[in-house]
């Protein structure tokens with residue numbers, strides 16, 4: 447880091463502080479030659495994450511879009527206000543932890559369904575009915591039955 451005043455490379459950090467949720471660090475530096483003080487900002491560069499859609503088109507990862515999809519499914523359900531955000535963050539963290547830069551949208555959908563299933567079953571069914579585009583009531587019933595089976599109550603028909 448060159449001193450903006452004299453061009454000296456020998457500078458030292460006199461103060462550091464985190465800005466906006468620690469994604470940015472602001473540093474005060476002092477030039478060891480002319481003692482000019484200046485400020486630098488250091489930001490974490492998030493790795494790119496690209497979504498590959500079913501038709502093969504690619505688009506930049508959009509957390510907000512996932513949040514709004516989850517929020518729609520969770521509308522008026524007895525869950526915390528930030529349930530959609532929390533779930534989206536967990537999904538994004540899981541995708542990033544996999545360390546790949548391209549993710550099929552089907553993977554995101556599957557992760558979202560998995561999360562919703564653990565949060566609220568009505569929200570899960572709502573999301574699944576849109577995402578998996580149930581062809582008819584039989585598809586829907588199969589999905590609902592699987593939830594009842596999990597609870598050990600033996601399905602809707604009984």
Ligand SMILES: [Zn+2]
Nearest residue numbers: 449452477480
């Ligand atoms: Zn200097």
